[in-house]
Amino acid sequence: MEKKRRKVSIYDIAKALNTSGATVSRALHDHSSISIEMKEMVRKVAKEMNYRPNTVAINLKRGKCNTIGVVVPNIHRNFFSSAIDGIEEEAYKIGYDVLICQSRESYEREKKILNSLSRGKVDGVIASIASGTSEYSHYTALEDCGIPLVLFDRMSDRVNAGSVTIDDFRGAYHVVEHLFEQGRRRIFHYAGFQHVSVWYNRYRGYMQAMQSHGIEPGEDWVFIGDTSEQAGVMMARQVLKMKQRPDAIFCTSDFVALGCMLELIRNGVRVPDEIAVCGFADEPMDALISPSLTSVNQFSKKMGQQAARMLIDRLNGEPAVNIMLEPELIIRDSTLAKKS
Amino acid sequence: MEKKRRKVSIYDIAKALNTSGATVSRALHDHSSISIEMKEMVRKVAKEMNYRPNTVAINLKRGKCNTIGVVVPNIHRNFFSSAIDGIEEEAYKIGYDVLICQSRESYEREKKILNSLSRGKVDGVIASIASGTSEYSHYTALEDCGIPLVLFDRMSDRVNAGSVTIDDFRGAYHVVEHLFEQGRRRIFHYAGFQHVSVWYNRYRGYMQAMQSHGIEPGEDWVFIGDTSEQAGVMMARQVLKMKQRPDAIFCTSDFVALGCMLELIRNGVRVPDEIAVCGFADEPMDALISPSLTSVNQFSKKMGQQAARMLIDRLNGEPAVNIMLEPELIIRDSTLAKKS
DNA sequence: TATATTTGTGCAACCGATTGCATTAAAATC
DNA sequence: GATTTTAATGCAATCGGTTGCACAAATATA
Numbered sequence: 074m075e076k077k078r079r080k081v082s083i084y085d086i087a088k089a090l091n092t093s094g095a096t097v098s099r100a101l102h103d104h105s106s107i108s109i110e111m112k113e114m115v116r117k118v119a120k121e122m123n124y125r126p127n128t129v130a131i132n133l134k135r136g137k138c139n140t141i142g143v144v145v146p147n148i149h150r151n152f153f154s155s156a157i158d159g160i161e162e163e164a165y166k167i168g169y170d171v172l173i174c175q176s177r178e179s180y181e182r183e184k185k186i187l188n189s190l191s192r193g194k195v196d197g198v199i200a201s202i203a204s205g206t207s208e209y210s211h212y213t214a215l216e217d218c219g220i221p222l223v224l225f226d227r228m229s230d231r232v233n234a235g236s237v238t239i240d241d242f243r244g245a246y247h248v249v250e251h252l253f254e255q256g257r258r259r260i261f262h263y264a265g266f267q268h269v270s271v272w273y274n275r276y277r278g279y280m281q282a283m284q285s286h287g288i289e290p291g292e293d294w295v296f297i298g299d300t301s302e303q304a305g306v307m308m309a310r311q312v313l314k315m316k317q318r319p320d321a322i323f324c325t326s327d328f329v330a331l332g333c334m335l336e337l338i339r340n341g342v343r344v345p346d347e348i349a350v351c352g353f354a355d356e357p358m359d360a361l362i363s364p365s366l367t368s369v370n371q372f373s374k375k376m377g378q379q380a381a382r383m384l385i386d387r388l389n390g391e392p393a394v395n396i397m398l399e400p401e402l403i404i405r406d407s408t409l410a411k412k413s
Numbered sequence: 414m415e416k417k418r419r420k421v422s423i424y425d426i427a428k429a430l431n432t433s434g435a436t437v438s439r440a441l442h443d444h445s446s447i448s449i450e451m452k453e454m455v456r457k458v459a460k461e462m463n464y465r466p467n468t469v470a471i472n473l474k475r476g477k478c479n480t481i482g483v484v485v486p487n488i489h490r491n492f493f494s495s496a497i498d499g500i501e502e503e504a505y506k507i508g509y510d511v512l513i514c515q516s517r518e519s520y521e522r523e524k525k526i527l528n529s530l531s532r533g534k535v536d537g538v539i540a541s542i543a544s545g546t547s548e549y550s551h552y553t554a555l556e557d558c559g560i561p562l563v564l565f566d567r568m569s570d571r572v573n574a575g576s577v578t579i580d581d582f583r584g585a586y587h588v589v590e591h592l593f594e595q596g597r598r599r600i601f602h603y604a605g606f607q608h609v610s611v612w613y614n615r616y617r618g619y620m621q622a623m624q625s626h627g628i629e630p631g632e633d634w635v636f637i638g639d640t641s642e643q644a645g646v647m648m649a650r651q652v653l654k655m656k657q658r659p660d661a662i663f664c665t666s667d668f669v670a671l672g673c674m675l676e677l678i679r680n681g682v683r684v685p686d687e688i689a690v691c692g693f694a695d696e697p698m699d700a701l702i703s704p705s706l707t708s709v710n711q712f713s714k715k716m717g718q719q720a721a722r723m724l725i726d727r728l729n730g731e732p733a734v735n736i737m738l739e740p741e742l743i744i745r746d747s748t749l750a751k752k753s
Numbered sequence: 754t755a756t757a758t759t760t761g762t763g764c765a766a767c768c769g770a771t772t773g774c775a776t777t778a779a780a781a782t783c
Numbered sequence: 784g785a786t787t788t789t790a791a792t793g794c795a796a797t798c799g800g801t802t803g804c805a806c807a808a809a810t811a812t813a
Binding site for chain 1: 798799
């Protein structure tokens, strides 16, 4: 085990061949003005010395790093890890690397991450805003640094950036329509914090759909909170205490829906017969639990692809645009009326 | 929308203040030899000009980048995303960034990734080997470049690196013991490819446990294949065709177990009464499906933390070591004998 | 007043690559 | 044989910081 030897540079190769760094650099790039013999010698020695071009030096010289930064609340939810798959797919096609960062829904962390990324680590950023964020100066600062930004899913009008979203309003609207078709009327809604675009839009879709069916949801029909499984459990407990229970609950998150549904079942409520439950995001577990959970497919991978393509376009000087995809209602057992 | 302005450097600040880059640099670092007035002016102008230190330049000068590379097969499995959580937690404590890469179980991609990382992008690497990999020169090349390596979970004796694993052998052994206690004797095993350390060790644990109970598994008791849900479905179909069915199936992966169990149930087999099913990894879904799935907790987050700590130690000159954690059998409904 | 310290700044080299321009030697042309 | 082309290579600046050392001015000591 020897001491850490210094990394070999083109100058080490140059010295070994009694030539200059410039020649080595050109030889390795197969530049036309270098003789074939020299090229071969350089390549041979480079291999022997286990030479690796230093990306950091190259990036400094080039003024860009062929890297896209991705900032998401977390990588545990399938929605985000699939979006990342889509982003990576597109990025790798054109030789870009992807730097994944988790904000963990924290404003502070998100701020730190974006600040760090803005110091030359990435050429552009794709992000989905943390739920803890309601002030966006760290996002606008990015564009001020000349780093193009594309938001996906959770976005904000206050940030001047490209965006890829699904039509959360219509997604929610469809959910309510479906529940109506199944004979439900007393439909509750668990909403996320209203400063988060997607949760706000789903709430609006819910309200609009209810109203257009002539129903004005009561004050206690709508819950607001974080989107954890535990939050779903807590809501279920509140619902269980109510004199007049709902006949359906539409949750803005699959995890809330999961926690809620399981807690209802644990307390003897028959789902969907007594209370139908619906989530949003179409996480893989939805199909596995019983009853399987009705949800809304957000085409996360596609969103990631589109966001990546848009960012690449922006890096090539194209202007920012806003893309909205259509969601798809995935009907499963948790909302189906009793088989007659 | 103006044209992309060049990033501001310390020299831009220096020019504005009619001083030198060296002074600006020192002022920003609060160096003792710079006057207080100068420091204040520099800081003021730096803020006004929205100056951001260029990390790339700093890294080049420093010869290190305070970044740990993490290479995992994917981020979709909770095992890996949790391990990443553990790694990030430790890394962030000491101001290191984490660069996450997915090999997607592909040897080629893994090779490309490691090659890219070895070009000065990271100071050290934490990895879990892709199942498509059975040749390890790209790993040994890392250490040759002076980049310390720590493997977690899937490792190889052929690579000279630190490692953090769980005792897969004992984990598997415990599973079989438990199944025996539940009265099972004809226990099948779905194993992963045997060049992957963890799957090989679990297979060995299974065999040893069976033999020490005086049972020599038949040729057709052991299946080998990839660890997808679909593979589990296929195995279940094979099992359904057999004249003599098993009374338990121990799968080396939760996803295989899931696919297998659901397919068995779809075909009218009562789980666990007729056939018990057990997985490995304790993915969150295990507790959600019905029957809930018995599995083995691998303490993935802890593994990540330990791996990160070891890598940090290695970056500080400590030698590589091998750590093995104890797994924990999580008993759930899918293996419990009929309530008498 | 002359000398020794202290304080504050700037020059220039360096990290490892890339690249415009100059230079040299060899080959081609007249 | 003299001159122009061509081919092959090296010099030096550059990217944006950091830092050892030299240096000048201000202050302290003799």
